[in-house]
Amino acid sequence: MEKKYFTIQEVARHFGVAPSLIRFWEKAFSGILKPTKNSKGARRYQEKDIAQLRYIYTLVKEKGYNLAGARKVIQKHSIAPTITPAEVVERLHRLRDFLIALKKDSI
Template sequence: MHPQTLRQYDREGLVTPTRTRGGGRRYTDDDVERLREVQRLSQQEGVNLAGIRRILELEAEVRRLKDELAAARDDLRRTREAADRVFAAGAAGDIVAMPPGRRPRRREVSTALVVWRPQSRA
């Protein structure tokens, strides 16, 4: 790609390379892929620079929305998993997670006798 073309793409904001101390441009692998896509759209598809900018913006928006959708799906999955659990008091009085429609197992019924007398107030 011609250096003047690279400078123009930089001026147009289609790619933003890092700069050296002397002002030279340094392109990452992602920058190079973006430049190839810009060149393809311009030369093979006949899209002008404003159209290319808009295409790149829309592609970035689509990526962002896909990420947001994936996060929302993960949240929904976790919410559904949490809703599938029911909590109950276990035999020892502790809280236990149970599948819906199930009850905790009971202990054997005690036959112990407990005597209680209220203390008199003096």
């Protein structure tokens, strides 16, 4: 069984960034990134939140967009009601993992 919720520490470690950057991105992309919070106020990230963060990370850290530019790109792609770019990336990652496991099983 996979984990349903991840702490900010786990998410930050996954991306190799500080938790403060995750909180900063949460504020900068408030309409897009909304993790749930428990009764004590601790953030709990789901897979959909991590997929959004992966997309933000790709735009800002890998492609070199500034925050305003990244927001524009995300808003432009968010118009489509069917699937967001972050969901596409997440599905492709899962498909790759599945294909790798399938290849290992067939050998």
